[in-house]
Amino acid sequence: MGSVQETIFGIISKEAGIDIGKISLDSTLKDLEIQSLDAVQIIFEIEDQFKITLPDRDPNFDTESVKGLVDAVERLVAEKTAAAPPAQS
Amino acid sequence: MRRVAITGIGAINALGHDAATTWNAMREGRSAIGPIVNIPTELLGVRIAAEVRGYDPLAHFDAKRLVLLDRVSQFALIAAREAIAQSGLEFRASGFGERTACIIGTGIGGENSHNEQSSRFYGDRNPRVHPLAIVRVMANAPACHVGMEFGLTGPSFAVVSACASANHALAQAFEMVRSGKVDFALTGGSEACITVPTIKAWEAMRVTADDTCRPFCRQRRGMVLGEGAGIFVLEDYERARARGATILAEFAGAGMSADAGDIVLPSNAGAAKAIAAALADARLPADGVDYINAHGTGTPANDPTESKAIRRVFGSHADRLAVSSTKSMHGHALGAAGAIELVAAIGALREGVVPPTANFIDADPDCDLDYVPNVARDMPVRAVLSNSFAFGGLNAVVAITRA
Secondary structure (H helix, E strand, O other): OOOOHHHHHHHHHHHHHHHHHHHOOOEEOOOOOOHHHHHHHHHHHHHHHHOOOOOOOOOOOOOHHHHHHHHHHHHHHHHHHHHHHOOOO | OEEEEEEEEEEEEEEEOOOOHHHHHHHHHOOOOOOOOOOOOOOOOOEEEEOOOEEEEEEOHHHHOOOOOHHHHHHHHHHHHHHHHHOOOOHHHOOHHHHHEEEOOOOOOOHHHHHHHHHHHHHHOOOOOOOOOHHOOOOHHHHHHHHHHHHHOOEEEOOOOOHHHHHHHHHHHHHHHHHHHOOOOEEEEEEEEOOOHHHHHHHOOEOOOOOOOOEOOOOOOOEEEOOOEEEEEEHHHHHHHHHOOOOOOEEEEEEEEEEEOOOOOHHHHHHHHHHHHHHHHOOOOHHOOOOOEEEOOOOOOOHHHHHHHHHHHHHHHHHOOOHHHHHHHHHHHHHHHHHHHHHHHHHHOOOOOOOOEOOOOOOOOOOOOOEEEEEOOOOOOOOEEEEEEEOOOOEEEEEEEOO
């Protein structure tokens, strides 16, 4: 289990108040009965934690499912790392 | 109980700086939503709004006075001056000011001043806050400044209910004139909410569109922020007639309700309750209404819920109603929305022209009413309802009929 996934599971569990054991990569936010206000808070927490911006209703990003969120975050974090200047030693 | 006349109308918003220009733009179906020009946009994801453009505060207020006036109070004063000029009333000279209420809604209040002072304090690390910050920011400032300029010494206060503020204010003023508590009222709503933090906050909720506002159609992507004010003069109907005033419309009734459900998700039962209450209050049969100026924000949640609420109240007559959202043109001016939309309602009633829902592309199966897409419609209009539904599940609907 990658750390991105662990962090996202943690955020979903905390913000929506659901047992972390109930969350799987295959779940959609709808399956987990997450209301729209909880969903926007989950997205906010993810953005804030990873310092990224998840696009709003972009067909290239799936923010409706847990796997979609994990993939999107991994992709955006990788893009950010690639764009950042190399660290000074 | 007395009847209540509307004898003055004033407005400033993205469509125009007065009520006549606003109404003409609505008739033409012209949308004033566009790229943001009044504030820096580099931190914004959503870079469109319905701003009041080409506005010079110094053309309306001297510099000394402006120090006291947040943009929200400026808008209220400009609209109030227009409304009062039209009514022909001289509140100070006649002594009528003593029998006049001043009740003005706003969702946020002095947001520009609040933002400016916070930015100095936190951004510039400047420990000195302007001594007039408090009186500029307070949500009752628009009502106070209108009252002070015209000498209105009756009940005066602000009404705050987010996007329903103006309609709640109108309803309150209407009740006061109808009951005889006052003879006149200045009322409506004002909002100047387009600042970087406010837009960021709306962005974070993911309910704002990045293209334009397309209420009720399948391609709608959300709401677009607007700003401005609409202010009206209400008056005892018989008194207005006796003094030979031009009666623009009769304020026939108001209905209010609360969903007491979700803080953001609207309920069609709650909205229907307010619509039905407005009809009952106005003693209007459902088939006496020809046009509804919808709340119609263009969000995924509002539009189908509002359509269901209308159907629930009007039954088969729902298919004969014209329903349009002028927010497609002047944006969502939050606490001023209902007031700017009353300009549309009055125009429709007086001229027999229903303004369209602009930017409409394809029908959405979940929104099954006649939304007057893109082009205004000539039709007889006997009575109009104007809906406003706020976050928090607060609903306020006003009913007007031909004078």
